[in-house]
Amino acid sequence: LLPCSMQAPRPLERRFMPHRLPYRFAVCAAAVFLLAGCLFAAAYHYDNKYLFGPPYGADGVIEVSDDDLDRPVPLVDGWMLSVDGGPRTETFIGQYSDFSYAPGGTSAFGSAVYELTVRYVGAQRERALVLLVPEVYGDFTLYVDGAVAASDGDGAEVGIVAGRDTRLRLEVRNDEHYYSGLVYPPVLGTAQRMANVSFANALSACVLVLGPLAAALFAFAVRRRRDGDALARDFGVLCAAFAVAGAHGLVWHLGAAGAWWYAVEDAAWTCVLVSAVSVAARAAGSAWTRDARPLVRRTARALWALPVVTLAWALSIPALPGGIEAYGLYQTAVRVGCWALFAVCAAVGLRDRTDEARFVLCGCAVLGAALVANLLDNNAYEPMYGLWQSEYAGLLLVGVFAWMLVERVRRLRLAAEQVRDLEVQVRAAEAGLRHLRSGEEATRAARHDLRHHAAALSRLIDAGEQERCRAYLAELSGQQEAEAPLRYADNLVANAVMAAYLAPAQAAGIEVRCEARVPAELPLRDTELSVLLSNLLSNAVEACERVRAEGAGRPFVSLSMRAQDGRLAVRCENAAVPGASFSRTSKADASRHGLGLPAMRQIVERHGGALYADVEGGVAVVRIVMRLDG
Numbered sequence: 001l002l003p004c005s006m007q008a009p010r011p012l013e014r015r016f017m018p019h020r021l022p023y024r025f026a027v028c029a030a031a032v033f034l035l036a037g038c039l040f041a042a043a044y045h046y047d048n049k050y051l052f053g054p055p056y057g058a059d060g061v062i063e064v065s066d067d068d069l070d071r072p073v074p075l076v077d078g079w080m081l082s083v084d085g086g087p088r089t090e091t092f093i094g095q096y097s098d099f100s101y102a103p104g105g106t107s108a109f110g111s112a113v114y115e116l117t118v119r120y121v122g123a124q125r126e127r128a129l130v131l132l133v134p135e136v137y138g139d140f141t142l143y144v145d146g147a148v149a150a151s152d153g154d155g156a157e158v159g160i161v162a163g164r165d166t167r168l169r170l171e172v173r174n175d176e177h178y179y180s181g182l183v184y185p186p187v188l189g190t191a192q193r194m195a196n197v198s199f200a201n202a203l204s205a206c207v208l209v210l211g212p213l214a215a216a217l218f219a220f221a222v223r224r225r226r227d228g229d230a231l232a233r234d235f236g237v238l239c240a241a242f243a244v245a246g247a248h249g250l251v252w253h254l255g256a257a258g259a260w261w262y263a264v265e266d267a268a269w270t271c272v273l274v275s276a277v278s279v280a281a282r283a284a285g286s287a288w289t290r291d292a293r294p295l296v297r298r299t300a301r302a303l304w305a306l307p308v309v310t311l312a313w314a315l316s317i318p319a320l321p322g323g324i325e326a327y328g329l330y331q332t333a334v335r336v337g338c339w340a341l342f343a344v345c346a347a348v349g350l351r352d353r354t355d356e357a358r359f360v361l362c363g364c365a366v367l368g369a370a371l372v373a374n375l376l377d378n379n380a381y382e383p384m385y386g387l388w389q390s391e392y393a394g395l396l397l398v399g400v401f402a403w404m405l406v407e408r409v410r411r412l413r414l415a416a417e418q419v420r421d422l423e424v425q426v427r428a429a430e431a432g433l434r435h436l437r438s439g440e441e442a443t444r445a446a447r448h449d450l451r452h453h454a455a456a457l458s459r460l461i462d463a464g465e466q467e468r469c470r471a472y473l474a475e476l477s478g479q480q481e482a483e484a485p486l487r488y489a490d491n492l493v494a495n496a497v498m499a500a501y502l503a504p505a506q507a508a509g510i511e512v513r514c515e516a517r518v519p520a521e522l523p524l525r526d527t528e529l530s531v532l533l534s535n536l537l538s539n540a541v542e543a544c545e546r547v548r549a550e551g552a553g554r555p556f557v558s559l560s561m562r563a564q565d566g567r568l569a570v571r572c573e574n575a576a577v578p579g580a581s582f583s584r585t586s587k588a589d590a591s592r593h594g595l596g597l598p599a600m601r602q603i604v605e606r607h608g609g610a611l612y613a614d615v616e617g618g619v620a621v622v623r624i625v626m627r628l629d630g
Helices: 011-015 022-047 191-224 230-245 248-253 258-283 292-306 304-317 321-352 358-374 389-462 466-482 492-507 528-549 596-606
Strands: 059-066 079-083 088-093 112-122 127-132 139-144 145-150 157-162 166-174 187-189 509-518 557-563 569-576 610-616 617-629
Touching: 022 304, 022 321, 022 358, 022 389, 022 492, 059 610, 088 569, 112 617, 127 191, 139 157, 145 358, 157 166, 157 191, 166 557, 191 230, 191 389, 230 258, 230 389, 258 304, 258 321, 258 358, 304 321, 304 528, 321 509, 358 389, 492 557, 528 557, 528 569, 528 596, 528 610, 528 617, 596 610, 596 617
Parallel strands: 059 112, 509 557
Antiparallel strands: 079 088, 079 112, 112 166, 127 157, 127 187, 139 145, 139 166, 557 569, 569 617, 610 617
């Protein structure tokens, strides 16, 4: 997170943002709304079981020819339905979402019988086919010509042999769900065609689960590395909940679906909506995400209680069947209310011109398009190969928010780098100030001793001790040369690093020669310059200390640094012990050292330069040439 001193200018930045920017965001959101609408419309018209065309059933019979079986055949029309032992009524699958709406039904709970005769009119006497059974809400048993073909927990595919008249009878009993019976149409086809459908459904389910799950892991990893803020956490929760909600197809194919799973699925969808609102609010900078007032905090936290309420209510439906209609109204209110809050967050972000306003507005457009599509399809949509419209919308929303998170992390990292640069500058200024104060104290001491030296020289001259006078002056001159300069370079960071390494080395008796001709401002990040010079001089000084410890010669460091014609050239020479090499470190803990040269090389190559390091004749030489891109 940025310190307050860096966050303060943000209102000024927003104030001077172009006035046309909100209109551009609105145009972008409108384009996303249209694209999402086109996707939903294409799915409705080209991947909808209800619009696959003939053959159509009637009066409990559907005729299927060889030409019809060239593609999957959804069994939508012509079913005969009897609820709770009542009279048989012709219906199409999807006409009634629960038994209470069917003729003779009084409640979503109860039993029903669905009957349909498949009449094969092809060239063969019989034909082996596969029946794909969709999700059935309740305990069911499927009979084919009077024999049990499938029941609860058997999965979704049933092999049948279709003859002139093949009777399908599905008995369903529902005592725990607000949906009842056969809500989605079964699909009939050859083994090859149904294998294609099953493969497409499995692929869609994997994308629906693994994609958001990967995004959730990415968000939580960003949060754990502290590269992101609470927005990354909320986005991770959204993706994880969406992965759970999208697993319904896999759960049904495994035969594990039941009342508990439908409750978990509903709670997961509610969590997706609440998380989306939370992400939108944080991205838009809404007041409730940072308000310290208890009432505001409690109201915000109440939203996160909705998934728990959904789960508890759905699980209580078997004990409270009279609350089914109220539960349906609650689900509608949650969806519409969350979208309204999402729209408010988008409006707030648009008003304040936040960096993420365009993403929030696009997310709002995606959810709005999904709501409109859900209203227009009139419950007459189930995909054959692809996804539900709400699932397409969820994937689009995850994509939009993932893009937003990447941009936000990139911006936060850039801000963190700026903060680190400021910290380096502050430390450099402090080091430079300490060096100046040390120089001032040395100058004050020298001024104090000056009259004593003058008096001593005067006495030597009066005594005619010319040689001793010359020796005294030579000693004073040597002391002056041994003093470290007050300023090594005009650049603040370079001067601080040089003072931190060269001044103590010179005071310790290491011969130091330094020539730095660099401007006060370099088109190089302060952290990079600090790492470059710190590693370079640290290695040089340490090598000189080893030379002195082993008595291998005269320790010295010679540094030359020059910026000219868009290039930075650095040359550092220092004494080295016999056998020294840049390919290995001489330190005891080699696993934690020896990383300085690779770090320097990485910085140099990042700026299109080269680094050369070699040891020859007891002298280590490092040469650096790199571009200074302004």
